[in-house]
Amino acid sequence: MSENATSTGTNGARVDGTKLRGILGRKLQMTQVFTEDGRMQPVTLIEAGPCTVLQVRSVEADGYQALQLGFGGRRSAKVRKPQMGHFKKAGLESLLPEFVKELEIAPDAAFATGQVVDCTMFAAGTPIHVIGTSKGKGFAGVIKRFHHHRKPETHGCKSVREPGSNGMATTPGRVLRGKTRPGHMGTDQVTLKNLKVISVHPERNLLVVSGAVPGPAGGFVIVNKVAFGK
Helix, strand or coil, rough: CCCCEEEEEECCCCEEHHHHEEEEEEEEEEEEEECCCCCCEEEEEEEEECEEEEEEEEEHCCCCEEEEECCEECCCCCCCCHHHHHHHHHHCCCCCCCCCEEECCCCCCHHHHHCCEEEEHCCCCCCCEEEEEECCEEEEEHHHCCCCCCCCCCCCCCCCCCCCCCCCCCCCCCCCCCCCEEECCCCEEEEEEEEEEEEHHHHCEEEEEEECCCCCCEEEEEECCCCCCC
């Protein structure tokens, strides 16, 4: 299915969505929809955009080509002065971005600072990759974190949930890197690939995406096109 090519910027210019890898957004919640043949489809609602173009990276000035986008809104009191100056160059004064990331653009793309990109760059049926940060689960043991098995609880075993031996003796005399040990679990970058846009609702800046998306409700995500640049 063909994608919508353009969305309107703050300066009235047309932003070509086909020249941009993806968009920034926020995971709202999971729900369900029903397909035409009556099957239940679990979906995630994503608030995708509008995103303001904060800076255009070029090969001549920066050595690579990308678009710096800003999403969300926060009060100016929460922003450091260097960030404030950067945002003002894009025409933002009161409601400033919470989530800032750089996304790939096509070599022949023409964007300008201050333009706005919205969810109309996607269409129903578009295959996408969604990048998010997984839920934080705090400190976890090896059974929860790496699915180790419990030890027997008979014949005097006193280390039922402990990880067991940590390494060798004198040689090499250290713990080898990569051992599965207790530690912090979660808050990792996770990419779910080959999801599908079920429907687009521009009036609410809403994407309805098949399946689950990484992170908690309210967490920031990046929605990328699968077939970009091919």
